[in-house]
Amino acid sequence: MSIDHVAFFTARLTFQTDVADVQAALATDHPGFVLVDSRGAPAWDQGRIPGAVHLPTDLVPERAARLLDPAVPVVTYCWGPGCNGATRAALALALLGYRVREMIGGIEYWVREGFPVVTDAGTTAGPPDPLTVPCGC
Structure with a gap:
């Protein structure tokens, strides 16, 4: 394996x-982080992670300083794998100096x-999707 792979x-x-x-x-x-839902208001109203x-x-550049402590790491999420909103939010937060990670899978896989x-x-929870649970990894 090359160093690039590692x-x-x-x-x-x-x-x-x-x-x-x-x-x-x-x-x-x-948990060691604050979880940030980067979706718009209509999606937030449909359901969000507790x-x-x-x-x-x-709105990250305008509101981050009011909502987030720069000393606490951030995890962003958006809709799911077909959306790069969480990636864009993570970049915007990183540019402001936050330590940030992206939650892959988004709320779609949270629900699944x-x-x-x-x-x-x-608060509600549905049954796990047998195609995704248990992953075993």
């Missing part, structure tokens, strides 16, 4: 995380894993 995969694990790891961290008293902070990608979603009406 650097590439190390970088991915440094700057990305997945829904299972985020859920496991959020289940503790001290405890997430709503900071749409295009059967994890809870909160709306103004309460």
Whole structure:
């Protein structure tokens, strides 16, 4: 294996995380990060990960300092693998000096894993998608 391969995969694990790891961290008293939902208001209203902070990608430069502590790492998420909103939000936060990771899979895979979603009406969780759970990795 070349050094390029090692650097590439190390970088991915440094700057990305997945829904299972985020859920496991959020289940503790001290997850070590703040979770940021970078979707717009209509998507946020449809459902979000419990405890997430709503900071749409295009509002990061304007609102990040009011909503986030620069000393606390950030994990961003958006809709899912077909969307780069979380990547764009992570870049915007990194440009402001935040330590940030992107949650790959987004809320789509959060829901597919059967994890809870909160709306103004309460918290719900559906059954896990047998195509994604258990991954075993």
